[in-house]
Amino acid sequence: MVISRKNYRCRLCGLFLRRSCPTSKALANHKGWGISHQRRSDRKTMAAYEINVNKADINYAGPDGEALPLDVMGLFFFAYRDFTGDADAMLGHQGFGRAHHRVLYFVCLRPGMPVADLLDILKITKQSLARVLRQLIDHGYVEQKTGRSDRRQRLLFATDKGREFFATLSATQASRINAAIASLPADSRKTVARFLAGMVDPADRATLERLNLTIGL
Incomplete structure (x- = not known):
């Protein structure tokens, strides 16, 4: 496809466009972003148009003016991705997802x-939990019993399976x-646990205590 002045490819969204890119427009209007489509004729190997971002114009401060902890946020993302990814494949083989894993965790x-x-x-929602529980019960991973003191209660127990x-998921x-x-x-270990509890x-702090997740902190 020939890229001309009126027909170029946006490096933000990857689309071939005739006029201006809606993605770059939205970002350009966002406070702190300095983004523009600019014609480059100084190097033949470059694309006809490219996005120039002035990093000095990017505002990494939060609404209160404090610097965002982008390093911790990024590390938290990658750690959570790999932590959950370890079990995802095994869950997938059973036709389950992370919701099933969470239910199993708390029931165990x-x-x-x-x-x-x-x-x-x-x-x-009740509907979402009911669907997940039904699958776990039907496959023999969880069983449901009626409460002794309150017959309206539905109590959950993990089976041997x-x-x-x-x-296996937790290993x-x-x-x-x-x-x-x-x-x-x-x-x-305590420092890590305190950090996570602080998040x-x-x-929900009382719930953490009832589940014995903050003992000794």
Whole structure:
């Protein structure tokens, strides 16, 4: 395709455009971004048009003026990607996803957990949880029992098959965590745990305590 003045390829969105790129327009209007499509005729090997970003114009400060912790945010993204990726393939073979893994985790962590508590922890709709639970129950990983004191309660327990599958899912994740902590100074485990607990919404701190996730912090 011939690239002319009225027909060029945008390096932001990758599309061939006739006039101006809506993506670059939106970014150009965003405070702190200095972006423009500019004709380059000084080098034959360059594309007819390219995006020039003035990095000095990029504003990495938050609304309150504080510098954004982009390094920690990026590291958190990559760590979470690889942490969850370890189990994704095994879940996929069973036709499951991360929602099934989360349910298994909490049911194994606290056998007999009421469905209502699980809903409050996962922050998902009843319909979504019902679908995930039905699949786990039908495949024999979780069983549901009626509460003794309150017959309206539905209590969740992992079966032997469910506990075994959870142990398999957790093996590589545990190894990744232990290897990362082993490379840190002594007693860093508590520091890491405090950091993660500090990331949790204050309204859920009591839930962490009930689940015994903050013992000794």
